[in-house]
Amino acid sequence: MHPAFSVIFLTTLIGAGQGLFLALITAEAFSHMGALALQEHHFYSNGSLLSLGLLMAGLVASFFHLGHPERAWRSAAMWRTSWLSREVIALPAFMGVVFIYGLLHYLEWNPKIFGTTALPETNLTLMVGIIGIVLCFTLFICTGMIYACLKFLQEWHTPLTPINYTLLGMSSGFTLATAFATQYSLEMTGLFGTWAIILTLAALLTRTASLLRNKRIKYRSSLRTAIGVHHNNIQQKSQGSMGGSFNTREYFHGMSAAFLKSVKWIFLLLVFPLPLLLLGMGLSNDATLLLVLAFAVQYLGLIAERWFFFAQANHPQNLYYQTV
Amino acid sequence: MTQLALVIDLNVCVGCHACVTSCKQWNTSGAAGSLMDDNPYDKDPTGTFFNRVQTYEVGEFPNTETIHFPKSCLHCEDPPCVPVCPTGASYKRKEDGIVLVDYDKCIGCNYCSWACPYGAREIDEKQKVMKKCTLCVDRIYDESLPETERKPACVLACPTSARLFGDVHDPESEVSRAICESGGYPLMPEWGTQPANHYLPRRKTSIKLHEDELTRADNPLKKDGRLPRTDPDAPFLEDSVSW
Secondary structure, X not given: OOOOHHHHHHHHHHHHHHHHHHHHHHHHHHHHOXXXXXXXXXXXXXXXXXXXXXXXXXXXXXXOOOOOHHHHHHHHOOOOOOHHHHHHHHHHHHHHHHHHHHHHHHOOOOOEEEOOOOOOOEEHHHHHHHHHHHHHHHHHHHHHHHHHOOOOOOOOOOOHHHHHHHHHHHHHHHHHHHHHHOXXXXXXXXXXXXXXXXXXXXXXXXXXXXXXXXXXXXXXXXXXXXXXXXXXXXXXXXXXXXXXOHHHHHOOOOOOHHHHHHHHHHHHHHHOHHHHHHHHHHHHHOOHHHHHHHHHHHHHHHHHHHHHHHHHOOOHHHHHOOOO | OOOEEEEEEOOOOOXXXXXXXXXXXXXXXXXXXXXXXXXXXXXXXXXXXXXXXXEEEEEEXXXXXXXXXEEEOOOOOOOOHXXXXXXOOEEEOOOOOOEEEOOOXXXXXXXXXXXXXXXXXXXXXXXXXEEOOOOOHHHHOOXXXXXXXXXXXXXXHOOXXXXXXXXXXXXXXXXXXXXXXXXXXXXXHHHOOOOOOEEEOOOOOOOOOOHHHHOOOOOHHHHHXXXXXXXXXXXXXXXXXXX
């Protein structure tokens, strides 16, 4: 497939935004249970603002993918069948909850909503946060399933696709949260940093698994089934256009195999070992700059990762275009 | 239930591209506006087509066959491109099974084209909406046309009658009979899309000749000599019969 930068930015930016929001809720839940000292409200409101900014940037990027962005509102219609439609609903809904969550913290309005001997005491912001968690994971699943549901794009048609989207988004979000928390509390930095390392390692595991899986993929379609001629030696002589067509542009990345391979190693380096190293160094030295660098490096790596994700997918229609 | 479709006979197609040009002509002149054409008479011409003819060579020299392969939307009975559309612009008509795009609802996100394993959909890069074969839906029901012309433009244009059009759900139709009797097959059956369009395979036409059929064993002129000459003294018919 031809990687579209609008989609690359959409998925990586909202992934980081979602991860950051999950980090904030983790912090609030830990503080609520008494495992951590309570944080200032502006820690959460500023964090939510940052998360919202990333989500908004992702949303803006997605509009560049559309031929008719003014009709984008129509895309909420087919949520019963289309994962893309579901994402279109889940993203603004999640953004709304992040906004409410940030606003409640900004206004420092956090009444106790229930609490009995049987149930632990729950505050309004925590409740909103829990709704946010549900929507956040819904959004991760929708984003991943857009690709995973296309069964003949065999590189994508695996549960590893939504899992990778979730874990990679969470790793970048928690790495960002680590850098963000240095402005507020050392304790939070440690918590987020630890989770960032755990999530990055988990993502390394699942992303490597999908790379290994895709390496041994057996394609179900061949030129024989594509044109229905059962002969081992079929050569294409013409492909129905002189100067190329949508079919020769949309489904081919147009780069050499060596380029593809180098992007793979670049993202494997930038998304996993380098941020892990920078996180480790940053956490032990309490150096904000190294932690910011860790996020920057990982985010850059994720752009390469997403580019590779699209470029690697081999659409069966390419069988009809043997010489592109 | 009706399922309109094309049946394309690869044994007959000569690869003349008449279906391509007539399709382009009809569909670029319709109510939906023109089909994109970029640099049509220049270097790297490109544009939107609903139908393209590709050519393949099968076998090893000197035992090769050339197959001209017309390729358009197959109007699948279970079209994977329809459920993925976020706006509902892409739909399959209940009454005749034609898969269509509502150009006024399409947001141009390309997702349906990703979901088509055949690459049958092409975006119109000027109008920014997804386009595809409509089976000339604006023609086949047009009662102002004579009944014989209520067929897709490609079918009418084909000089060798390699393209048949009809209802594949009607077992008595010309297309169903062709599929049944000439071994019609769908493309990429492994994905369960159940394409309505079928292709008829290349067929070898041969006749068995026996030795005695090549040299005439029963040549009466050679065997029995010339026909006997008539006796010049024998009476003519006129001599014995009075009119």
